[in-house]
Amino acid sequence: MQRDKALVIFSGGQDSTTCLYWAKKYYKEVWALTFIYGQKHIVEVEHAQKIALSAGVHWDKMDVSFIGQLSSNALTDTSVVMDKDKPAEKLPNTFVPGRNMFFISIAAVYARERGIQNIVTGVSQTDFSGYPDCRDTFVKSLNVTLNMAMDEQFVLHTPLMWLDKCETWALADELGVMDIVRKDTVTCYNGVPGDGCGDCPACKLRRRGLEKYLGIRTIKQ
Numbered sequence: 001m002q003r004d005k006a007l008v009i010f011s012g013g014q015d016s017t018t019c020l021y022w023a024k025k026y027y028k029e030v031w032a033l034t035f036i037y038g039q040k041h042i043v044e045v046e047h048a049q050k051i052a053l054s055a056g057v058h059w060d061k062m063d064v065s066f067i068g069q070l071s072s073n074a075l076t077d078t079s080v081v082m083d084k085d086k087p088a089e090k091l092p093n094t095f096v097p098g099r100n101m102f103f104i105s106i107a108a109v110y111a112r113e114r115g116i117q118n119i120v121t122g123v124s125q126t127d128f129s130g131y132p133d134c135r136d137t138f139v140k141s142l143n144v145t146l147n148m149a150m151d152e153q154f155v156l157h158t159p160l161m162w163l164d165k166c167e168t169w170a171l172a173d174e175l176g177v178m179d180i181v182r183k184d185t186v187t188c189y190n191g192v193p194g195d196g197c198g199d200c201p202a203c204k205l206r207r208r209g210l211e212k213y214l215g216i217r218t219i220k221q
């Protein structure tokens with residue numbers, strides 16, 4: 001397995017695009033893998049390909065739409081109306097059960113085939129909407145399990161784990177890709193690129209972080 005190779009789980013959103021450029025900074029050879037899991041907005045996949053190609057990394061996509069079919073949720077089921085805000089004491093219906101477990105596990109098999117040791121995912125428990133599979137303990141636990149499952153030494157990297165959205169913008173800026181992340185990525189649950197629809201939970205979170213960061217940056221200048 002090669003230590004200088006990394007595979008990024010890449011949706012083409014703000015977080016995974018920041019992770020892609022983070023990986024480019026630290027690893028010689030970078031791969032981006034985009035999962036198609038029955039998202040309502042296939043535009044995300046096209047944007048992911050475009051960003052990866054302009055970043056000069058290997059790009060691949062994989063159809064894992066069985067994940068969306070296993071459960072009813074607002075990201076993959078057109079009959080489910082998305083929760084506008086996080087409901088008290090339960091998971092929002094944008095939660096796709098098992099998604100990160102499947103993504104990371106499949107990515108590990110994919111990486112093993114190509115001799116890639118490092119796997120990068122943009123999950124964060126700071127701003128998470130209560131998703132259990134975005135927590136640090138989950139990722140660490142899966143890392144151990146994957147190594148035992150395949151007798152390998154994978155290293156799962158989560159550069160955004162302890163960053164809030166404002167700090168994630170700061171990281172993109174530090175990596176010199178603030179404009180790319182701002183204009184080319186799709187974070188919006190309604191599939192609108194860049195600043196998005198402005199109304200869904202993902203857009204609200206992204207905008208709050210951006211406004212906070214731009215405020216701090218102006219003060220510093």
Ligand code: ZN
Pocket residue numbers: 187188189190191192196197198199200201202203
């Ligand atoms: Zn939106």
